[in-house]
Amino acid sequence: MADIIIKNAYVLTMDPDSGDLKNGTVVIEDGKITEIGEKTKESADTVIDAKGSVVMPGLANTHTHAAMTLFRGYADDLQLAEWLEKNIWPAESQLKAEDVYKGSLLACLEMIKSGTTSFADMYFYMDETAKAVEASGLRASLSHGLIELWNEEKGETDLKEGKRFVRAWQGAADGRIKTMYGPHAPNTCSEEFLIKVKEEAHKDGAGLHIHVLETEAELNAMKERYGKCSVHLLEDIGFFGPDVLAAHCVWLSDGDIEILRQRGVNVSHNPISNMKLASGIAPVHKMLERGVNVTLGTDGCASNNNLDLFEEMKTAALLHKVSTGNPTALPARQVLEMATVNGAKALGTETGMLKVGRKADVIILDMKKPHLTPCFDVPSHLVYSAKGCDVRTTIVDGKVLMDNYRVLALDEEKVIEEARTAAEELVARVNA
Ligand SMILES: C[C@H]1O[C@@H](n2cnc3c(N)ncnc32)[C@H](O)[C@@H]1O
Numbered sequence: 001m002a003d004i005i006i007k008n009a010y011v012l013t014m015d016p017d018s019g020d021l022k023n024g025t026v027v028i029e030d031g032k033i034t035e036i037g038e039k040t041k042e043s044a045d046t047v048i049d050a051k052g053s054v055v056m057p058g059l060a061n062t063h064t065h066a067a068m069t070l071f072r073g074y075a076d077d078l079q080l081a082e083w084l085e086k087n088i089w090p091a092e093s094q095l096k097a098e099d100v101y102k103g104s105l106l107a108c109l110e111m112i113k114s115g116t117t118s119f120a121d122m123y124f125y126m127d128e129t130a131k132a133v134e135a136s137g138l139r140a141s142l143s144h145g146l147i148e149l150w151n152e153e154k155g156e157t158d159l160k161e162g163k164r165f166v167r168a169w170q171g172a173a174d175g176r177i178k179t180m181y182g183p184h185a186p187n188t189c190s191e192e193f194l195i196k197v198k199e200e201a202h203k204d205g206a207g208l209h210i211h212v213l214e215t216e217a218e219l220n221a222m223k224e225r226y227g228k229c230s231v232h233l234l235e236d237i238g239f240f241g242p243d244v245l246a247a248h249c250v251w252l253s254d255g256d257i258e259i260l261r262q263r264g265v266n267v268s269h270n271p272i273s274n275m276k277l278a279s280g281i282a283p284v285h286k287m288l289e290r291g292v293n294v295t296l297g298t299d300g301c302a303s304n305n306n307l308d309l310f311e312e313m314k315t316a317a318l319l320h321k322v323s324t325g326n327p328t329a330l331p332a333r334q335v336l337e338m339a340t341v342n343g344a345k346a347l348g349t350e351t352g353m354l355k356v357g358r359k360a361d362v363i364i365l366d367m368k369k370p371h372l373t374p375c376f377d378v379p380s381h382l383v384y385s386a387k388g389c390d391v392r393t394t395i396v397d398g399k400v401l402m403d404n405y406r407v408l409a410l411d412e413e414k415v416i417e418e419a420r421t422a423a424e425e426l427v428a429r430v431n432a
């Protein structure tokens, strides 16, 4: 007997070896997809009639700072340096562990409700984010942010905490939680420190999550300090590999793209954050053409200001059409690949496709809506017309976290209320 059968759905598999099914069935057992076809002989405890709906792999948000939901709309319309150093960092200095728990739980709720089933996060008090992930049922790759700022003592303390976190949570929540090392960026961590972090990550078999060339200011600062850009510095110290997740990658040269490709580095493209902070336009079209694994992220809610990956997909598609002057750039299916297949590859999860044997991270979208009518092409609708709130059912690891718009995993009202109060009290402390 299976656990879940989803029937009568348009099945968007995202599997290059098999096409979509216009009217199909997906069977889930023991957390995995066990059958995909027109019909099944199986029976199950839970049978979902998905007539008029699309079933597809859950989306992967490969760069966010979940607890920053507390700073949603807190400091908008500012230059990145002023935003981060004069507004966000002072506010973060007032964060308490319980704030991070409440903010992360709010993020998890928002992600469940908008079809994101896994995410990568770099922040502080990460035990709290891990607990929120555990409680919510989502999948995540978590790292403690290491911001050395050329202060050796701070570097040591951060790295120690990063290591403790990696060891405490690796493989937790039935394997839904993975841990990484999170050196913040090459312009906030010294060369020596980055080398040390790489060594520790290697010893622990953990990945590395880092911001790379987000701004022109970073590029200039790196050239002044080292006579080369961030990508070349990281290459020269042996930092890169398929275990590296590099966020932003806006200010890349052609040579940088070649290094990222050769080393199998995973790139997290965050178009909305880059547009909001006017950081620039990442050469995504070129990266994809050359075979770099480009994925999608929202960044934190202080620079987006939500976690809706459907919005991110549409923005990515539009941005790279207008920036290349080529409306055929980033077609809908390729953008969907970034948010599913490529994201799963970057996070090293066995998800991202509806395929027998893969883990069952699955979402169902309700297509019987005015803004989704008529429907000639499903991928087109998912990228250009749908929104996160069209997701009606979210399944992670074969467990239903939201059923027909009802969140089962969390007490929605309580999560919202507690996060709202925590954010207000936090901002009051900052202004005191
Ligand atoms: C982990 C650290 O990264 C910071 N952070 C959040 N958004 C960005 C961004 N766009 N660029 C650089 N750092 C960022 C968080 O505010 C935290 O201090």
Ligand SMILES: [Zn+2]
Pocket (backbone or CB within 6 Å): 063, 064, 065, 211, 247, 299, 300
């Ligand atoms: Zn970030």
